[in-house]
Amino acid sequence: MPRPHLPPLLILLLLTAAAHTLSLLFSVRAGEILPVSDQLYLLVPAVAALACWQAVRGARDRRLAVWAATCLTLLAAAEVYVVAAFDLRHVRAPDYGLGDALYHAYYLGLLGLLLSLRGGGVPGAREGRLGPPEWVLDSLITGVVVAELSWVLGVAPLLVDARTTLLFKAVNVSYVVLDVVLLTLVLLRLRLSRASAWPLLLGLLSYVVADLVYLMDGPVRMPVGLPDLLWTWGTVGQTAGFILLSRQGAGRVPPGAVLSAVVRPLPYLAVLTACLILVSNTPGADLRGRGVVWFTVTVFALVMVRQAVTLLETARLNRALTEQAAQLQRSRDEMELRAHHDGLTGLLNREGFYRLLRAQEGGERSLLMLDLDGFKPVNDTYGHAAGDLVLREVARRLQGVAQPDFVPARLGGDEFALLSRGPLEPALVRRYALLVVECLSEPFAVRGGTMPLSVSVGVASADTPLPEQTLLARADAALYEAKRAGGRRVNEAPASPSRLRDARPEPPGAC
Structure with missing residues (x-):
């Protein structure tokens, strides 16, 4: 069966995002943001929403396609409102306004969409569940470490910043929390599908990094430069991901071996990152505190090595069992053949x-x-x-x-x-x-x-x-x-x- 063609507006979206990237590079060389850069930035979410609506017609899962198109329409409305009403006029946006309400609607829409995706056709996944327990735990571990990294780099400094109001802090923290939750759900979705969730995962990961860079640059600074670039390509990734998901259908393709090999080490990398964060944030502690940190990190490392050894042994045993089962089946087939066929002529006995x-x-x-x-x-x-x-x-x-x-x-x-x-x-x-x-x-x-x-x-x-x-x-x-x-x-x-x-x-x- 031939693969369906991607909507033409998706190609236009890629070209618009590439043009916006070039405009940012010229802005860096010029030392100021060019006006065309803001105009292209406005076009990206608008074209993304139109591309999603165009993809509805050829989607296998029309409910998913319409839902995704609606979410990206909310995102486009939020971006157009914020950039046109405040950024282009160089006016500081209020702590919470219409743009934030549209952003939250977009985030909550994506959250509901990802929670509605089931694991149909995937071994170990039951109707009404997100997937096998080990997959859920792996995704949660990775999500918690991303949340910890976000806390250290952006959220904690924002909470102690005296220049911002409590409402401003709450709104920006909510964006980071929603980013992490969506990233965790998409990571789980990646285990339920072979390749179609990759662009969506990368798109949301770009949003997480962009929000952190924005918070690290300063909470009252206008979003220009690197955050703009990450938000642009994050929007492209989400659009492509949802189009591919709607074309493939929800949860019908089991994960491939390469994908499993890439996703399986993520919890271990997440624990290693948590240990590095813990070590890097203890220079001010006394000698006893530093000793406790290093001993704790050592225990974590040993437990991870022990689990890795156990997993390798389990994989070896699984391969041995698979080979034995195949050999047993071959023996059964041979016995069946001998039992019902003449040994001299090969005909039925x-x-x-x-x-x-x-x-x-x-x-x-x-x-x-x-x-x-x-x-x-x-x-x-x-x-x-x-x-x-x-x-x-x-x-x-x-x-x-x-x-x-x-x-x-x-x-x-x-x-x-x-x-x-x-x-x-x-x-x-x-x-x-x-x-x-x-x-x-x-x-x-x-x-x-x-x-x-x-x-x-x-x-x-x-x-x-x-x-x-x-x-x-x-x-x-x-x-x-x-x-x-x-x-x-x-x-x-x-x-x-x-x-x-x-x-x-x-x-x-x-x-």
């Missing part, structure tokens, strides 16, 4: 033949019972090894004749059978029987020479549902009559006058 016959019980079928004429002198004159070679050649010829309408079997000694795969016209069955006699009447190579053989065939057909024992008895009786009449002939058991449908006109024409 008596047990396999009866199983196939029982499986067809009640259906319309035809049975050819075969017995070689004059086979005993082969063993008596040339030995059993030569007799085995003759039996293998008989099996090969029968396989050539039987395809595609019959299944050949060796019932024991020089007794063979052909069971039809389905209903056949009686005249066609007789042609097959005559072809068997013709093929097996050709001389067989024995010890540098040839030896003629022949075969007697008893034919029985079930025009209507017939018990297997009855069909076998009729075929055996017909074979006995063929042998008693001198062999090398076909004898048919009496059949009902009804004719079977769906028959082909002619059997294969050669042995």
Whole structure:
């Protein structure tokens, strides 16, 4: 199935974001923000919202697409209002206004959308749950460490800044909290899907970094430069991510091996980051406090190493179990093959033949019972090894004749059978029987020479549902009559006058 084309406005969004990036680079060289940079910054969220609405038409999950487009429309409205009303006019925005309300609506909309995504089709995920417990815990660990990093770099300095009001602090802290929560949910979503959540994750990660840079630059400074760049590409990432998710469908593709290998180490990297934060924030502590910190970090490191060793051992055991299960399955298949196939000729043996016959019980079928004429002198004159070679050649010829309408079997000694795969016209069955006699009447190579053989065939057909024992008895009786009449002939058991449908006109024409 061909992949659907991306909406054309997504290409326009990428070009607009690239143009905004170039304008910021020229602004850095010029030493001031160029007016075109703010204008391009306004276009990015607007084009993003339009691209999402354009993607609704080709989405598999229209609910997700409409929801995402609505959220990005709120974001675009917030950006346009804040930039046009305050940034372009170089006026400081109020501590909380219409723009903040639109931002919060956008964040809460994304939060509801991500919580509504289920893990359908993913092993271990149940309906109504976000995913397996270990995935949830891994995502929470990473999210908590990102929150800790945000606290150290931006939130804590903001809370102790005397230049800002309590409302301003609360609003900006809420943005960071929502960033971290959304990032954690998208990280979990990345475990439920192979690749479609990557742009969304990177987009929200850009928002987290942009908000932290903004807070670190100073809470009363207008957002220009690096934060603008991160917000722009964060918007692009979110747009692309939601379009891909809506095109793929929610939670239908299990994670790939490469993705799992990338995501699995994240909790360990998060714990390592937390330890580094703890160490870097203890220079002012006394000797006892620094000792406690270093001992705690050492314990954390040892526990992580221990868990890593346990995981490696578990992975090794899982591989060993998988290999053993595969070997056991191969052994079962081989035993099944040996139990129902003749070791000399490779045809179905008596047990396999009866199983196939029982499986067809009640259906319309035809049975050819075969017995070689004059086979005993082969063993008596040339030995059993030569007799085995003759039996293998008989099996090969029968396989050539039987395809595609019959299944050949060796019932024991020089007794063979052909069971039809389905209903056949009686005249066609007789042609097959005559072809068997013709093929097996050709001389067989024995010890540098040839030896003629022949075969007697008893034919029985079930025009209507017939018990297997009855069909076998009729075929055996017909074979006995063929042998008693001198062999090398076909004898048919009496059949009902009804004719079977769906028959082909002619059997294969050669042995």
